[in-house]
Amino acid sequence: MAASIADADSLLGDAPWARADGWRAGGSSLVAKVRDELAGIVVTATNAIHPTRDLVFMFVPDKFRRQGVGTALVNAVKTRRGVPLSVKAHPGTVAHSFYKSLGAVRYQLCPPERIDASHAEVRLWASENRGEAVCAGDRFTLPQLTEAWTDMYAVVHATWSPTARRQTLLAEFGPMIKEELDQSRSVFVLRDNRITAACFVFGTDQDPEVEAICESLDPTSASARQDVAACMAEVLTDAGSNPVMFDGHITDPHFYPTLQDIPVLTGRPLELLEIPA
Numbered sequence: 001m002a003a004s005i006a007d008a009d010s011l012l013g014d015a016p017w018a019r020a021d022g023w024r025a026g027g028s029s030l031v032a033k034v035r036d037e038l039a040g041i042v043v044t045a046t047n048a049i050h051p052t053r054d055l056v057f058m059f060v061p062d063k064f065r066r067q068g069v070g071t072a073l074v075n076a077v078k079t080r081r082g083v084p085l086s087v088k089a090h091p092g093t094v095a096h097s098f099y100k101s102l103g104a105v106r107y108q109l110c111p112p113e114r115i116d117a118s119h120a121e122v123r124l125w126a127s128e129n130r131g132e133a134v135c136a137g138d139r140f141t142l143p144q145l146t147e148a149w150t151d152m153y154a155v156v157h158a159t160w161s162p163t164a165r166r167q168t169l170l171a172e173f174g175p176m177i178k179e180e181l182d183q184s185r186s187v188f189v190l191r192d193n194r195i196t197a198a199c200f201v202f203g204t205d206q207d208p209e210v211e212a213i214c215e216s217l218d219p220t221s222a223s224a225r226q227d228v229a230a231c232m233a234e235v236l237t238d239a240g241s242n243p244v245m246f247d248g249h250i251t252d253p254h255f256y257p258t259l260q261d262i263p264v265l266t267g268r269p270l271e272l273l274e275i276p277a
């Protein structure tokens, strides 16, 4: 049944994303009840950036698990929306088993991509791959950085996850770049006054890990691989003793092959899964 405001509020402790049904246009929220007790919630959200799949979150309290409640909730919300749902999970986790039981199919893989920047072999790799054309992000304006991020985002997702129109992406990404990007730790390669590759660093220098996303903005250019390596090398060098958590995909044209060159990768693979409509 549709989740009320009271239903959603009572689940916020376990499911901070819980909302009442209709919480936003296209946003569904359903709950299951067993003898008036809340036995689970599923919430979906339209995805402004990747409009072909809705996002979905679900929670079933311990005492109601393994009784088909989660499955019933996801099936009910799928019937209502009629679009595929996208989720992320590490293989081997309960969430992954649950999604697979719903017929979820992997459409992308994020490889292990955590790097100990203080490791001697990593430092050697970084010193060998730094480049002269690299500059820090604080020389650009926020609109320039939003444009560059949008260009890179389009390159990375072009083959496997349709994106919204460019104007929509710019409007969605602008506030994120303003609030979350660390301009001075982000690095860029400039050629002929154009950004050809970038490594965007998010968060602050107080965070335990450096969060970085890197790719060429011009992937067919002859220098693309070298430029991406130079950006990654610069971020690894700046990181000092902090680990760097890159965030990319196995289809990224230059980031992924370059990542494979770096010694000592750790972390767990993460699958992006589609639960069919």
Ligand SMILES: CC(C)(COP(=O)(O)OP(=O)(O)OC[C@H]1O[C@@H](n2cnc3c(N)ncnc32)[C@H](O)[C@@H]1OP(=O)(O)O)[C@@H](O)C(=O)NCCC(=O)NCCS
Pocket (backbone or CB within 6 Å): 056, 057, 058, 059, 060, 061, 064, 065, 066, 067, 068, 069, 070, 071, 072, 094, 095, 097, 098, 099, 101
């Ligand atoms: C994941 C979750 C929603 C599953 O809800 P549920 O009502 O227990 O799921 P179902 O009973 O419909 O399970 C369907 C199938 O999923 C798989 N599954 C569910 N829980 C599992 C577990 N603990 N271990 C292995 N497989 C599991 C099984 O294949 C199961 O079928 P089976 O019971 O016939 O073997 C629930 O465990 C939960 O809320 N977990 C914490 C929050 C979470 O991880 N949410 C997902 C990310 S938003």
